[in-house]
Amino acid sequence: MLSEKLFRVLRTLKREPWSAARVVGWKVLHLANIACAVHMLSYFGTISTMTGPSMLPTLANEGELVFENRWSHRMHPESLRRGDLITFRSPLDRNRIVCKRVIGFPGDIICVDPTGQKAPSTEHVEVPKGHMWVMGDNASISRDSRDYGPISMGLIEGRLSARVWPLSKFTIFRNPTVHLDQ
Template sequence: MAKGKSESWEWVKALVIALAVAAGIRYFLFAPIVVDGESMMPTLHNGDRMIVNKVSYDIGKPERFDIIVFNAPEGKDYIKRIIGLPGDTIEYRDDTLFVNDQEVPEPYLNEYKRSMPEGNLTYDFQLNEKIGRKTVPEGHVFVLGDNRQHSKDSRNIGAIPMDTIIGKANVIFWPVDHFNVIK
């Protein structure tokens, strides 16, 4: 009888430890997120499930074109692409991105631009028109959704404080036919 009780207790301990490790990984390292809406199309689709790497910016810095998840001012998590880093000037002219007065290609938008019936995917603007500053402030990033005409992003909510970034989203794991590692 004592042996059965001891064995059961060992199983309970193992299960508790496994749950604690899983919770730690989920809370501190990686978390799943579901894409809600069409603001990141064609890169991400409504309902795509992704893994958010929560430690990527603890050991490194955000880079231009990273797809990030952050706490938006409305208390909701948003997923967008970093376009501007601290100190950058940002401008769009004729559907072309200029960072610090240099043209910067956005190859992830090429197919989407070709499928547009007419007009620009990204309307012309300068950074100071959107955030009231000529450069992205220190400790902030400027983000846009890939579906530029249907995205609530830094053009509406301003530059994003880096301390609101949850992590970098770069693996789509569901649905299976959308599986992709985004660079």
């Protein structure tokens, strides 16, 4: 049975070699188009997994998927706000993407560690131009700007827009932060 089908295909190839090549060529072209489309879409947004305890209770330790908007902050950097959840390349390991909450922007004066766990609670720093201050929601175990200082805005990969899985916990991340001026 299999040899019969193979014989039929080989006979067709012998009579019309270009028709088979054309079919294969079109299939390869369609696959290449799909791969290009997926690659292009990754510049606009992507579904990512977030793992680790540093963003508890906002994000679970594991098992949650989030939609990461990778376009808006590139086109409109001013769209980032205090309180936004962002992903960025870790200053300690550029191959690692981490998620933290934006706390301060250039010119802001930040209390380095209000809890006093990682630095004296009286220590303050001014966020330099082109940088931002980020912290994990679970401050007691988070490695964040208290450890590596302000991060360069060039390290930012995206802004989290929504938790999409599990469906029972679907959440659109709205920025609840209110900035108090002095």
